[in-house]
Amino acid sequence: MSYLVLARKWRPRRFAELVGQEHVVRALTNALETGRVHHAFLFTGTRGVGKTTIARIFAKSLNCERGTSADPCGECETCKAIDAGRYIDLLEIDAASNTGVDNVRELIENAQYMPSRGRYKVYLIDEVHMLSKAAFNALLKTLEEPPEHVKFLFATTDPEKLLVTVLSRCLQFNLKRLDEAQIRGQIAKILAAENIEADEDAVAQLAKAADGSLRDGLSLLDQAIAYTGGRLDGEAVAAMLGTVDRSRVQALLAALADGDGARLLDEAAQLAEFSPDWASILDAFAQALHRIQVKQLVPGVDVGSDAIDVETLATRLRPELVQLWYQMALNGRRDLGYAPSPRSGFEMTLLRMLAFRPDAPGAQATMPQPQPATAHTASQSSQARADAAARARAAMAEAAPASPQAPPPAPVSAPIAAPVSAPAEMPIAPKPRVADVAPAGHAYASAASTMLVTDTEHWLELVARCGLRGPAKLLAENAAFLAHGDGVLKLSLAPEQEHLKSPSLVLQLCDAIGRQLGGDVQVRFEIGQPRGETANVRNARERDARQSDAESGFAADPAIQRLVQAHGAQIVPDSIRPLDRS
Ligand SMILES: [Zn+2]
Missing domain, CATH: 3.40.50.300 (P-loop containing nucleotide triphosphate hydrolases)
Known part of the structure; x- marks a missing residue:
């Protein structure tokens, strides 16, 4: 019998035979x-x-x-x-x-x-x-x-x-796209008429891959029959479609539901033997979780049937955990490219799900139970997402797989500048104004640096090599050295540059100088005309010096003098640039 013509052979010849x-x-x-x-x-x-x-x-x-x-x-x-x-x-x-x-x-x-x-x-x-x-x-x-x-x-x-x-x-x-049930039904009907054995999972996968087009579904069916030699099972069809064998996803979900980390990694290792597309597996994972959630929250809806045991998982997993895992599957898929390897990214995503099982490792899974304080519904998915993100951060910070029932909203990963409150005005000396920005608890909480900034030359040297960039660099270059002692580096800043003295820039400056000096540095600014030279002034002065050197050197050149004197040539002001200037 020729298999390669199902779409043609089964093309409806009467309106009554038309699907959809x-x-x-x-x-x-x-x-x-x-x-x-x-x-x-x-x-x-x-x-x-x-x-x-x-x-x-x-x-x-x-x-x-x-x-x-x-x-x-x-x-x-x-x-x-x-x-x-x-x-x-x-x-x-x-x-x-x-x-x-x-x-x-x-x-x-x-x-x-x-x-x-x-x-x-x-x-x-x-x-x-x-x-x-x-x-x-x-x-x-x-x-x-x-x-x-x-x-x-x-x-x-x-x-x-x-x-x-x-x-x-x-x-x-x-014309409407056909839904999966319609395509599934037509495929099943054709298989029965052609006397070809197929399991439900295989049919479901073909119907899904058809993506609303019965014609595509039937040509995939042709391929599957040729590929499997006449007996369609889920695994073979998955291999042909390059999709994920649902029974593998089921095995992973079951291991997760049991809280069995060893089995989970073992399943992942078995998957790895086929060098799968890990992103597709996470997709299949998210799809399965979606169906489980629908089963939980809208029980009347048909969620289809394949190798995923939706019924059992829907009763074993708590709805908000399904939300959380779903989000983790999506995030894990998104972050695969950042992982050291796709497989480790995949495993890490599974382990994260394991870490957020509400039961301690080893405990048997429980029936759905209300969770105080953090009971989500489907409509609160954004809240669930925020919680998921917070818990994920907490989990990574903890590094321990045993996670408590409901971790508190994460206090982690607060922005670096957070410890710096609004700069407190220090009324040490009324004139010039003194603004003190001394970040108390930042990274160099160790000890005040023993090395002191000695003078303007030393300060300018530090500024040149401390590696600051952007606005923080501007702040450093506009600050002049005043004094350094008792862990406090006093700098002066012209009033017109005061806007640079924002807490986060000052913090960057403290960090950079602290790194150079090997210890904790607090910086205090006096606002007023700088008494010492700033890097900015120094750079401008050096630039001017190079410029006038270049100009006088140019004018002193005998060839140029000849041109000027004999031919009336004129040097256009500002047209001369020093050679070393990039
Ligand atoms: Zn006729």
Whole structure:
């Protein structure tokens, strides 16, 4: 038996066999039965949902030799020719692949001629918005005064691109993507009719991979039959699809629910043997958790069935834990690229989930129970997310897998500048104003540095090599040295630069200087005209010196002097740059 033709073999030949699109079928059937068939239909929607099939059944209905009806005979020469895709009065045009071809225009212009064999010419123009301009104009012209013997079926995935003049002349239908249950049902029906064994998981995976397109689903089914040699099981289909075997995900979830870390890592190791795409596994994980949550919170909804034991997991796991794990799966997937290796990133995500099981390691999993203080509902997912993030941070800080029932909202990872409150004014000396910014508990809480800044030269040297950047560098370069003693470095800052003295910049300065001196440094600023030289002033002075050296050197050059004296050349001010300047 030939397997590679299921989509064709099982293409519906009657409206009654069509899967989905009931609204379209009803409208067309009514029109055919009352004899009032509109001359142009527009089908919008994605690919593989039945446009060609509908067009062919429609063409048969119109042209069947036993008379126009919604249920063509399927046996006459006309019906057979249409089913075989070789009927001269059914013109199938794919505008996406024929945009530049001139004969599309001709084909459309030929609409005015009577059909060769049947009663009606039926045009099926796919991706009609992509017709060439010439063809489109021909179409518009025909649509303005459509001949009685012509029916147009247009299809597009992008109706926005169609002119209103076309839209207004068509009956428009939106073809729906098929849902997984519909595709699953059709695949199961075909497998039964073809006498092919398959387990439920395999069928579910194919239906999911079809992504709303029955045609894609059936060609995947063809492949799967060829791949497995005729007996479809979940593992083989997963291997073929390059997707994750759900039974593996089930095993991971069960190990997590049991709090069995050893089994969890063992399952991960087994997965690793297949060099899987770890991101897809986390996807499958999140999908499974989604179904479990739906089962928990909206029990009436069909969540499908495959190798994931949704029922059991839904009763074993607490709803808010499912939320948390879901978030961890998403975050883990996002962060895979940052992990030392994808596998370690994957394992770490699983271990994080293990760390947040509410029960201590070794304890058996419990039935759902209310959790005080942090009871979430699905609608509080953003809160759950925030909690999840906070708990994740707490977990990483703790490094211990045993996590308490409900960790307090994390006090960790507060911004570095937090300890620095608003700078307290220190009324040591009324004039000049003194602003004290002495970060008490920052990183150098060890001991005051023993090394002192001795003078302006030393200070400028420190500024040059302390490695500050951006605004903190500006602050350092605009500060002049005053004194250093008792762990306090006094600097002066001009009033116009006072804005640089923000707590976070001062903290960066303290850290950088502290690193240079090997100890804790507090910095106190006096606001007033700097008495010593600042790095900024020093740099400007050196720049000016280099500039005037360059200018005088240039002017003293004998060749330049000759040009000036003999030929009246003039040196343009500011046009000379020192050579060493980048
Ligand atoms: Zn017929």
